[in-house]
Amino acid sequence: MLLWHFKISLTDGYWYLLENKFIKAALVLIAVYLGSQIVYYILEKYVKHLTKKTKTKIDDLILSKISRPISLILLLAGIRFALIPLALPENISYYVFHIISTFIILIVGYIMIGVLKIIIHEWGKKWAAKTTSTADDQLIGLLDRFSYIVVILIFLMILLDSWGIKIGPLLASLGIAGVAVAFALQNTLGNIFGGVSMIVDKSIKVGDDIEIDAQTKGTVIDVGFRSTKIKTRNNELITIPNGKLADSKIVNYVMPDTTIRVVVPFSVAYGSSITEVKDLVMGEILKIKGILKDPEPIVYFKTDLGSRLQGTV
Numbered sequence: 001m002l003l004w005h006f007k008i009s010l011t012d013g014y015w016y017l018l019e020n021k022f023i024k025a026a027l028v029l030i031a032v033y034l035g036s037q038i039v040y041y042i043l044e045k046y047v048k049h050l051t052k053k054t055k056t057k058i059d060d061l062i063l064s065k066i067s068r069p070i071s072l073i074l075l076l077a078g079i080r081f082a083l084i085p086l087a088l089p090e091n092i093s094y095y096v097f098h099i100i101s102t103f104i105i106l107i108v109g110y111i112m113i114g115v116l117k118i119i120i121h122e123w124g125k126k127w128a129a130k131t132t133s134t135a136d137d138q139l140i141g142l143l144d145r146f147s148y149i150v151v152i153l154i155f156l157m158i159l160l161d162s163w164g165i166k167i168g169p170l171l172a173s174l175g176i177a178g179v180a181v182a183f184a185l186q187n188t189l190g191n192i193f194g195g196v197s198m199i200v201d202k203s204i205k206v207g208d209d210i211e212i213d214a215q216t217k218g219t220v221i222d223v224g225f226r227s228t229k230i231k232t233r234n235n236e237l238i239t240i241p242n243g244k245l246a247d248s249k250i251v252n253y254v255m256p257d258t259t260i261r262v263v264v265p266f267s268v269a270y271g272s273s274i275t276e277v278k279d280l281v282m283g284e285i286l287k288i289k290g291i292l293k294d295p296e297p298i299v300y301f302k303t304d305l306g307s308r309l310q311g312t313v
Helices: 002-019 022-050 058-082 088-128 137-163 167-182 186-201 242-246 272-285
Strands: 209-213 216-221 225-233 239-243 267-270 300-306 309-313
Touching: 002 088, 022 058, 058 088, 088 137, 186 242, 216 239, 225 242, 239 242
Parallel strands: none
Antiparallel strands: 209 216, 216 225, 225 239, 267 309, 300 309
């Protein structure tokens, strides 16, 4: 009889513990924490072992980026679930649940930005390795920044919506404001799109020798979003807005290849042997490193200046 009473008491105590809201919340929290650690262990121990067998590094980098954030998301979701049995007052639970949801949204956004950055960089490196141009590196940087801004805007709208903020009127307001901003930044946007068009068209790139007009010629040292920097032969730095540069006639001396034609005038005393002068000049020219043998340099005389002969190479 005493044993039976003891068993009933244990059973009653067991059910009492389960019905206690604080015990329930604690048990749920412990279970979720253990579950998040198990998931993290599986990702790091087994899934990482599988990704190492693949030929690409992208999956390894992505897994390293998302393992800890995923376990943290599970833990935050578990905390939110564990608070339900506590039956918090509505004004408190509203803010607590939304704060937890905010952290989850931010972590998911962090994962998306990281994954996109890895994919763009790894894909971009393979693409850039196939070319000798630096334009693809600049385009990859532009794509990286653009994807970063897009993801932030998307998750910002999701975050506002989770707090009950109507984004429809906000988007309409942003549309009107966007038109006004577009007019105000017309030149800036024109320069940005001009830079993008030059990068895509590969009309110029860093290291090219170009000429825009008689006063603007030199080596391209930077192609930015808004402007392009040119270093002149006098060691001067010229900054040109990309919008203006895209609309200009550009002479690129290194495209389609680095071969250029150079015209050098010279003069000799009147009465000099033209044949000997030609042989002498041609011999010295062919000693210069980088001079092409085909087509062969040409030396000719075209002007009689009276006291001297004007020749051209």
